[in-house]
Amino acid sequence: MFSRRKLLQTSLFYSLLPQNILQAKVTEKFHNPFQVPPLATAERKGRDLYFNLRVQSGKSAILPNVLTPTLGINLPFLGETIRANRGDRVHIKVKNSLNETTTLHWHGMKLPAKMDGGPHQPILPDAEWTSEFDIIQNAATLWYHSHQMHQTGKQVYHGLAGMFIIDDDESQNLDLPNDYGVDDFPVIIQDRDFNQDGSFRYVTSMHDLMMGKAGNTALVNGVNKPVLKTTKALIRLRVLNGSNARIYNLAFHDFRHFHIIASDGGLLEKPFRTKSFTLAPAERVEILVDLSDGEMPILTHITPSNSGSEEGMMGQMMDRLMGVEEAVNRFDIFQIDASEVTSSKVNIPDNLVTFEPLPDAVVHKRVFKLEMDMMSAMMKGSPQGQLTINGSSMDINHINETIQAGSTEIWVLENHSMMAHPFHIHDVQFRIIKRESEKFGEQNISAQEAGYKDIVLVNPNERVEVLMTFPEFRDSETPYMYHCHILEHEDAGMMGQFVTV
Ligand code: C2O
Ligand code: CU
Ligand code: CU
Numbered sequence: 001m002f003s004r005r006k007l008l009q010t011s012l013f014y015s016l017l018p019q020n021i022l023q024a025k026v027t028e029k030f031h032n033p034f035q036v037p038p039l040a041t042a043e044r045k046g047r048d049l050y051f052n053l054r055v056q057s058g059k060s061a062i063l064p065n066v067l068t069p070t071l072g073i074n075l076p077f078l079g080e081t082i083r084a085n086r087g088d089r090v091h092i093k094v095k096n097s098l099n100e101t102t103t104l105h106w107h108g109m110k111l112p113a114k115m116d117g118g119p120h121q122p123i124l125p126d127a128e129w130t131s132e133f134d135i136i137q138n139a140a141t142l143w144y145h146s147h148q149m150h151q152t153g154k155q156v157y158h159g160l161a162g163m164f165i166i167d168d169d170e171s172q173n174l175d176l177p178n179d180y181g182v183d184d185f186p187v188i189i190q191d192r193d194f195n196q197d198g199s200f201r202y203v204t205s206m207h208d209l210m211m212g213k214a215g216n217t218a219l220v221n222g223v224n225k226p227v228l229k230t231t232k233a234l235i236r237l238r239v240l241n242g243s244n245a246r247i248y249n250l251a252f253h254d255f256r257h258f259h260i261i262a263s264d265g266g267l268l269e270k271p272f273r274t275k276s277f278t279l280a281p282a283e284r285v286e287i288l289v290d291l292s293d294g295e296m297p298i299l300t301h302i303t304p305s306n307s308g309s310e311e312g313m314m315g316q317m318m319d320r321l322m323g324v325e326e327a328v329n330r331f332d333i334f335q336i337d338a339s340e341v342t343s344s345k346v347n348i349p350d351n352l353v354t355f356e357p358l359p360d361a362v363v364h365k366r367v368f369k370l371e372m373d374m375m376s377a378m379m380k381g382s383p384q385g386q387l388t389i390n391g392s393s394m395d396i397n398h399i400n401e402t403i404q405a406g407s408t409e410i411w412v413l414e415n416h417s418m419m420a421h422p423f424h425i426h427d428v429q430f431r432i433i434k435r436e437s438e439k440f441g442e443q444n445i446s447a448q449e450a451g452y453k454d455i456v457l458v459n460p461n462e463r464v465e466v467l468m469t470f471p472e473f474r475d476s477e478t479p480y481m482y483h484c485h486i487l488e489h490e491d492a493g494m495m496g497q498f499v500t501v
Helices: 004-008 011-016 019-024 152-158 206-211 310-321 374-380 487-491
Strands: 042-045 048-060 068-073 082-085 089-096 105-107 128-134 140-145 161-167 184-192 217-220 226-229 234-241 248-252 258-263 266-274 276-279 284-290 298-304 328-337 362-372 387-389 401-403 408-415 421-425 431-437 441-443 455-458 462-469 480-484 495-500
Touching (some): 140 152, 140 284, 161 184, 206 487, 362 421, 387 480, 455 462, 480 487
Parallel strands (some): 048 089
Antiparallel strands (some): 140 161, 362 387, 421 455, 431 462, 480 495
C-alpha cells in the first residue's frame, strides 16, 4: 500500500496528476532576461590554471524599484562560474573583502583536506587564501559556497555560492550541448524572502531554524521570473538546488518529457527519460530539453496547496487529487522561450559513460543516526545542539571518524527524525546501494540516483546505504565534514568531522 507521503516522493505522484492541473494556473509573467553567470577568467600555464576570486558585497536589482544588499564572488550577487578540466591543477586565490570572516568550499571535489575550504580554512576580513589542487575526477557540475562555522546559511542566502564545472575528454567527445551560455546553461535555483526595503529576510523564527529557511520568491542565477530565449532545439540545463532548505519537485508545466543525463558527480551511464525529478538542497542534475516544438515551457516546483502538518497537507492534496478541484500549487521557477527555434534536429545519445564496477572490498561499515530533539529545542528556544548525528553535534575540536585513505566503506545513514535531511559527505563521490524503511521495505534506486552522488536525501524513518572509496589524501590534523545540507541544520550542529590517514 502506498501512503500519501510515500506517494509524494515517487514519480507515480506526477503520473497521477491530471495534466490540466499543471496547465491550470499560468501565474505572473516571466519578463526578466535570464542571466548566465560569467565564467571566471583564468591564466593558464600548461596544466596550471590560476584564478583570482574576490568575495565582496554589492547591491542588486532583484525586485522592481529597490536594491537588495547582496554578497558575491567577483560579482555583486552569487559567483562567477569556475571551469577546469580533469588533469588541470587549479590555483584559486580567494581575497575576502567583506568585514566578516568567510570560507569558500568546493562542494563535490576530491581534494586534500587543507584545500577543501571548510570551517578549518577561514579567511579573515582583508585576508587571502589560496587553494591549490589537481582535478582528479571526471566531468561534473559541482559548486562552491561559504562554509563558515555557524554562518553558512546566512552567507549563502546572501549570495556566496557559484558553479564549478569540470570537463573531460570523454564528455567532450559525446554529442552533448556544451557551449556555455549558448546551449549549455547553469540553472541555480534559490528561494528568498524580502523585507519591505528590498533586503533579504533571513531567519526570523524558530520555525525557520527548525525546518530550514524557505522563501516565497524563486530566483534563477539571482534573477526573479527570468525567461531564457534560445534558438537551439536541444539545450542542456545544469540544475543546482542552491537553496538553503527547500526540496523541489520539478516538472515543466506542459508536462513534457526530458532526459536526465547527469547527477552530482557526473554523467549517468544512459540518459533517463522522465517528466519530473526531486532535487534536495545542494543536489545537481543535468537535463536535456527538446525544444523543437517551439513552445514556451515553464519549469515549476509542484507544492501541496495547503501547509500544516505533513500528513495533513498531503492528505488534503491526495483527496483533491482523487477528483476534487485543484490539488497543488505551482511555484514557478523560470520559462524557456523557444519560439525562435528553427531546427528540428535533436540527437540524444543512447549511452554516455560506463561506471567502474562497485568495489567489493569494504573495510568498514559506519552508522550515522540523524536526530532532532524538537522538545529540547523548543524549551531552549534554539535548535543549537539539538540537531545531532550519532547523538552529538558539531564540535570543531573533535574528530568524529578516522578513515583509512584509499579504503572503501559503507556509510549507513539512518533518519530518526520527523523531516527529511539531505546528507552530504566531503571529498568523495559515492554510490547509493540501498534505500529502505520499516514501513515500505527496500526500494529500488531510481535512475536519477544510480550515478555518482555527494549528497542523498534521507527521508524520515529511512535507512540509506552509500558506498565510496576515499581518495588517497592523508592528513591526520585537518578534517573533512559530513553534514545535513539544510544550511540551518548544519549551522545548528548537524555536522561531523572525519580525517583520512
Ligand atoms: Cu556544500 Cu559541506 O558542503
Ligand atoms: Cu561539500
Ligand atoms: Cu537536516
